Amino acid sequence: MQPNFKLDSALSRGLLDVLIKAGLVAALVLFAFEVFQPFLGLMLWAVILAVTLYPLYGRIKGGTGLKDGYAATLVVLLVLVVLLVPIYLVVVSIGESVHSLIDVLKSGAWHVPPPPESVAGWPLVGPHLYALWQSASESLAPVLNNLMPHLKGAGLSVLGAAASAGGAFLLFIGAVIISGVIMAFGERSEVAAQRIAMRVSGEERGRPLAKLCTATIRAVAQGVIGIAFIQMLLIGVGFVVKGVPGAGMLAIVVLMLGIAQAPATLVTIPVILYIFNAEGFTAATIAFAVYTFVAGLADNVLKPLLLGRGVDVPMPVVLIGALGGMVVKGIIGLFIGPVILAVTYVLFWQWVALQVPDKPVEPAP
Template structure:
């Protein structure tokens, strides 16, 4: 009885030690995550930018012979100079568009005409359409009173979207700067990523997983988000220079369509028709129409150059990542979501494919 009692006592002490250690580790992990959580989005975006721009870092280092820190600084300054001016113009235009809408609503200078009597005679929808039209006819203030219960929720959504866009703009600047710091220590970071992947898996699979994650991030960031972003800048700056109403909002819509792999001509063609119909056929409007039409087709030239570099990510995965990311994290989720979901998708199928040889070897002959 005594040896058995000692054995049970030793097992109890061992179990207690394991539980205490596990509890301490769990508390440390939870506390560390809470401390890191405010910087989570910033660091994810910074890593995505650093991984995407690192091939340029290597290329410039070989060509110029400069140190890693100097090359990273040049890349950060170039990105900020090239992107900040167009993004600033679009942001200012979005603010001006919202101010114009508010001014128009306050002035009550526009009105919705009363419906013609013939509308009531239309089959099926005529009477209901006539009644709804009649209820909102008049000045915009009267219309706003009818729609006030619905406008409150819409206004909150618009204000939230505007705040999210402003926060994403500032976060983007900080992410570009931090990505330069990461690129300055790129070789150490690459070795660290491989060590972590090897520790999670094994030597062969670990290196392959690290390579797969890097290739997926670059493929999605360059081939999907990068193309949509470039196209937004090309078309959006043209809208701002021409003075198209709501140019900034239209540019954001083009960005969303680009990430969703929808053609930008869904927006550019109506805008071209609007400009030509309101301003006529002049040298300026024709030049704008040609430029906008070509910029709307720029993705057809950029996709073969930047997309599909050995990484197969279905477009529904990218679309779900973009829309889901935007719902969860706002504007910044529109960029981060597709990358994270694409990496998870490829890692999942990599795990699935690793089971096939084992299953085949265990099958009876």
């Protein structure tokens, strides 16, 4: 039997064409990704903000009758005001505190009290700490001069962290502005997202998956960012009314702890102890302590109510996705993680349902 050389040659040419086309497509995708990569974080934040703020945009547009562009601009301005005003107040407070500290150090009015004799008996660090403390109590200037090289390194680290935070803040401001553009074309964006999801997963599953992604992002925004913001307001108002030093900065720390899913009691309990130590046990301090402690535990009540609301997956899936995503990818992973985990959860159970119908299983005899 003679081999069919023409058929083999045709198959080889067809396979070669497929490989060449696949290689060209892969090269095009890689090049496009390299070009787009510098803007990837910006666009991800813009999409997340647009999805989160779109209900507010719809209410403003419906209530005011403004056109799409004007309504989106109004939402962007509101968000920028909410962001910039607290940050401005915190920066001013930090600047005033630093200026006051510098004035006190220059005037020489601040003195370090002498150390207790028991400090010298501490193991390992006791003698060195006692000598340093004693020297600082006699004259602070030589101690500061000796520590200056270390302080310079710490200062450079702080400046680097501040520059990084400033860059991240500018990135976030740009994302807010771009999210306004996305909201102005919200209906087209929604249709495009559904079409992409249907192209990937089929018409039957694509539309629900697109809605699931949207609902998950909004649930995380309400259940994590929203709860942290509410808790910051509750605790911050109490600090301001009571006149706690650095109340604005402490409120920002509470917000960061809430976003990181850490307990606000890390801030509230030391503040309560400070107030009791400074003012004693009075009716006002006890009322402040009770209010602050309860406000620090408010997330335990709000989280089950808001986190996962409107999402067709269990709340632990969303919470685990938020925590795991934040560990892996930082703050933006707080939103990406739940979306990926929720979609995976739904696809997994859809795959299970294809093989094992959802019906009662007879117990084993």
